[in-house]
Amino acid sequence: MSDQKKTTDAKDESELLGLRDEIDRIDGDILQLISQRAKCAERVAEVKLKADPEHAVFYRPEREAQVLNRIMAANPGPLANEDMARLFREIMSACLAHEKPIEVAYLGPEGTFTQQATKKHFGQWVKSRPMPAIDEVFREVEAGAVQYGVVPIENSTEGVVNHTLDTFITSNIHICGEVELRIHQHLMAGPNTKRDKITRIYSHQQSLAQCRKWLDAHMPHAERIAVNSNAEAAKRVQGEWNSAAIAGELASELYDLDIIESNVEDSPDNSTRFLIIGREEVGPSGDDKTSLVVSMRNEPGALYNLLKPFKEFGVDMTRLESRPSLTGNWTYVFFIDFVGHTSEENVQKTLASLKQTAADVKVLGSYPKGVI
Numbered sequence: 001m002s003d004q005k006k007t008t009d010a011k012d013e014s015e016l017l018g019l020r021d022e023i024d025r026i027d028g029d030i031l032q033l034i035s036q037r038a039k040c041a042e043r044v045a046e047v048k049l050k051a052d053p054e055h056a057v058f059y060r061p062e063r064e065a066q067v068l069n070r071i072m073a074a075n076p077g078p079l080a081n082e083d084m085a086r087l088f089r090e091i092m093s094a095c096l097a098h099e100k101p102i103e104v105a106y107l108g109p110e111g112t113f114t115q116q117a118t119k120k121h122f123g124q125w126v127k128s129r130p131m132p133a134i135d136e137v138f139r140e141v142e143a144g145a146v147q148y149g150v151v152p153i154e155n156s157t158e159g160v161v162n163h164t165l166d167t168f169i170t171s172n173i174h175i176c177g178e179v180e181l182r183i184h185q186h187l188m189a190g191p192n193t194k195r196d197k198i199t200r201i202y203s204h205q206q207s208l209a210q211c212r213k214w215l216d217a218h219m220p221h222a223e224r225i226a227v228n229s230n231a232e233a234a235k236r237v238q239g240e241w242n243s244a245a246i247a248g249e250l251a252s253e254l255y256d257l258d259i260i261e262s263n264v265e266d267s268p269d270n271s272t273r274f275l276i277i278g279r280e281e282v283g284p285s286g287d288d289k290t291s292l293v294v295s296m297r298n299e300p301g302a303l304y305n306l307l308k309p310f311k312e313f314g315v316d317m318t319r320l321e322s323r324p325s326l327t328g329n330w331t332y333v334f335f336i337d338f339v340g341h342t343s344e345e346n347v348q349k350t351l352a353s354l355k356q357t358a359a360d361v362k363v364l365g366s367y368p369k370g371v372i
């Protein structure tokens with residue numbers, strides 16, 4: 001080694017040591033600050049309990065959205081806004097669990113995208129409980145067995161999850177948040193199954209539909225079998241030769257399957273939106289959405305009358321979906337999402353005007369727009 005190289009190496013080595021000292025010092029500061037933050041959260045819990053010992057609400061989605069939005073706006077870099085928000089998401093998750101651990105039911109079994117969405121929204125400290133069906137998630141929340149629930153509502157490729165929409169028609173639950181997840185589907189099988197021997201492919205019907213073109217092109221002869229969830233598909237192929245599942249990464253890890261081909265979804269920006277459901281109404285965060293179910297009488301101009309108040313009061317509608325009403329043949333209810341919170345004046349005027357023409361207007365909830 002040349003003398004010059006030796007000197008450079010020694011210089012680099014001493015710079016590294018200096019940087020590591022600096023990191024140790026910063027970590028010490030972060031540690032103290034996180035502890036101070038946790039103590040504040042502890043105190044917040046005491047204040048909430050003192051104000052209302054029976055019905056204290058510990059999780060505040062509007063406040064969490066404000067914290068994350070503020071962090072993203074103030075982020076000096078070099079870490080990306082979303083990465084920084086994820087770190088703070090976890091700090092809040094630990095602080096909330098320290099205040100009061102919360103339990104959340106989700107559409108299971110373990111390993112579903114809904115579980116992934118639950119962790120994305122509440123952080124790693126949440127206690128999540130898998131339920132076998134969407135209406136059971138609603139029932140657990142309504143009965144008070146858990147505080148919140150997470151259900152899928154729409155996929156960018158396959159459209160709405162009808163079962164979730166229909167359950168809202170009859171339930172008294174509130175929407176208190178939303179979270180969007182990029183969906184990557186993988187073809188997976190046990191170690192004894194070779195790719196060219198696969199005769200059956202299991203998955204949830206929505207996932208099979210999201211990978212239709214890929215399956216037509218690469219696995220045209222394999223039988224496609226729809227099961228209750230993609231995690232159940234993964235569980236099944238664990239003990240079955242010559243079978244594969246289409247599911248997310250979490251499922252392959254949980255059920256010990258090898259990924260044969262990654263990202264087999266047809267659309268590269270395939271994503272699913274999930275709703276957080278609860279029993280309480282949520283206050284305004286400053287950047288909110290509201291969801292409604294509206295029943296209209298079957299008469300000429302009904303749809304026009306439904307849309308008119310939104311134009312009149314300048315409220316931005318982001319989604320309109322119609323579903324059979326479940327009460328009479330050929331009558332429909334409309335699911336509407338719009339920007340704003342029920343505490344805002346233009347929203348209140350819109351709702352008042354809608355109530356004059358509609359047979360029924362049910363506010364499912366105002367909630368903060370998904371942040372991460």
Ligand SMILES: C=C(O[C@@H]1C=C(C(=O)O)C=C[C@H]1O)C(=O)O
Pocket residue numbers: 040041044058059060061063064067091092093095096099
């Ligand atoms: C600390 C609070 O309680 C919870 C924890 C939060 C946090 O750690 O920042 C924010 C909102 C609540 O979910 C609060 O209500 O401010």
